[in-house]
Amino acid sequence: MTRHIRSLASLARRSRLVLPSPVLQPPAGPNLEFVGPHAQASSSIPWVGLAVAGLLATPVAAAALSPDPASEERAAATRDLVSGTTADREAAVSLLSRLTRDPDGHAALLATGALPALVHVVTSREIDSQVRVIALGCVADLLAYLPARQPSPDTALLLDEIAAVLQARNDWGSGPGDGAVGRAHAARVLQHLLSQPEGHASVKKAGALDALLARSAELAKESAEEGGTYPSLAAVPGNLNSLNSVEEERALAAALYGLTGSELGVQDVLVSEETLRGLMRWVLSQDPLLQRAGAGAVARIVCSGPSQATSVADLGGFAAVVASLACSDPQARCYAAAAVRKVAQFGGPLAGRLAAEPRLVPVLLACVVSRGAAGDGGPAAGAATAAARKLGLAPSGGGGGTATSLSQAEAARGKDSVEGLQGSVRRGVQRCGLMALAAAAGERQLALSLTAGGAVEVLRRELAASAYAGELEGLARDTLALLEPKR
Structure with a gap:
């Protein structure tokens, strides 16, 4: 295995998930209806006044610190993915794993045909599993770019494989970290594709939705039992598997938040009682990203209608909503407040059940x-x-060392x-x-x-x-x- 593939562990350790910064302005206008699925049909449903870039923001790429490679180099890397030798393919995917981290370079990479070439690598079982995992991470990076999410035959092929990754089928369970790295990348793919209501039907058609719901419920239960609290990925103890499990869970939580942005998605979540319970476990989590995603998804479900709110209440979800009002994340508190407001507007037995909390x-x-x-x-x-x-x-510190360096x-x-x-x-x-x-x-x-x-x-x-x-x-x-x- 070449030096490019030996660097897989360091590539995987570079977190793509960070805590978003609070926003500096309250929401414009008095309407909180947007947390429900009928607010708007566009991609990102507005926040309740606090979050800037979404649940999981992408850090500035390390590659942005280096000069951008010439377009010929990008094109050559794309060609090598499909028709190059094994060594060429490994070198190409290693290069692209750096380039895809730079959001400013996504348009150029898309123009060279990098996305279908990467999907080809991901879906080709004869290619080494470590190369496929790195390629999957590159795909997840590129899908952070909105134009890359347009439906295409490549997207359909990719989604077929995503279900296999999450279910550890087709040799994906034997990859780096016994499949943990690949699952984390697959979760990020779903996070991006489900951020828009337009992507929900294609994810469901490919069978990836069932895998998402099952895996999310499984991880939510595991993390609730373990009780881990990680303010950042840098704080995660243990080995690479633990790190990627946390990253996977956070991305899956963000994917479910996106899924609840459509009426179809809300119904799919409600069909799976274990997934709904998983969302409530995330609401009660001490992990700020899980907490925010869980609170946002539960609020969207509650706001989508009285029957949906009743489903949440029947599983003890109102207690989770109330807990969110007192949590450490301001955005989660706003989501919970939106749910309380909507239940008050529904009135009747639902309001009575909330009042009893x-x-x-x-x-x-x-x-x-x-x-x-x-x-x-x-x-x-x-x-x-x-x-x-x-x-x-x-x-950043509590002592005077930093302060003395400042005027x-x-x-x-x-x-x-x-x-x-x-x-x-x-x-x-x-x-x-x-x-x-x-x-x-x-x-x-x-x-x-x-x-x-x-x-x-x-x-x-x-x-x-x-x-x-x-x-x-x-x-x-x-x-x-x-x-x-x-x-």
Whole structure:
């Protein structure tokens, strides 16, 4: 095996999944309906005001630090994948594994025919399994580029193979890491293809959807039993298999979030009770990416209709929604608030079941107070500070070593940036919480729970302290007007 293939472990260890940064603006407009499947038919359903690039953002490619190879080199690599010798093919796939990491180069690679050539390698069983795994990773990278996801015969061939990868068929269970690396790449492929409602039917037709649902339920159960908590892939202990298992699970969670963006996808998830239970396990996970994906998917299911919300409630899903309101991820809290708002609008028995959740009122009120759920700023502050550190705006350590390397002016700018991020994220959570609170105040059963839980006093205190401004103040006053007569 050549030196190109011996570098597989280092290629696989380079994480493609990172925590997205919080967004700096609350959502435009008061409508939270977009978490349901009928909001828009386009690719990415907007976030509830906090996430920038989606559940799983792609880091800046290491290849971007090097000069871009000439187009002739890209074309030669593409040709070698299909018609070159074994050594040529290994060299070509090694080169492409670096090039596909650069998002700016995806259009050029697509123009050279790299995608069908890579799919040819992935689906050719006579080619060495390690080469096929690296090629599959390249395909997953390229599919991050929207034009690469257009339906084609290559996509159909690829999806047939993806099902085999997840099920460890056709020799995929004997690849690197006993198939763990390949499964992680296959999960990323599905994550990208399912990010648009238009891709759902083709995934289902190829049989990859059944494999996705089964594998997701399996991993969700395993991770819930193990109780691992990984704020980043760098924190994952153990061997390469453990790392790729975490990456696979996160990508599958993102794929299910995308799947619930269509009516067809919601129904497919509801047919599989174990998959729905898996989503709820992710909601309760301490892994921030699993938590966010699970909360978003459950919120989309709840918002898609009363019968779908009832299916969630029947499996104890309302307790998971309430838990999301108090979780460490601001975006997950906004998803949960959207679900609460929709259930309040449904009213009737569903609203009664939600009102019976003992933690609902305190955690919902924690979303709307001016200092977050806990401590000095709560989870929103922690998320904003982490994002600022990634951007180089805040010291990464707790001591004075970093601070001494900064001038006073730089330190002041960093502090202002962190505080600005914290304030923006906090206001985003407040806005989502207030919208849910306003809807709940208009539903008799939920309103009674709110008044009994001290919502009137909390809103009065926040308004007296001028904690809200503009639209937030209007929402708070309207909610208070609904609740005060019920005391």
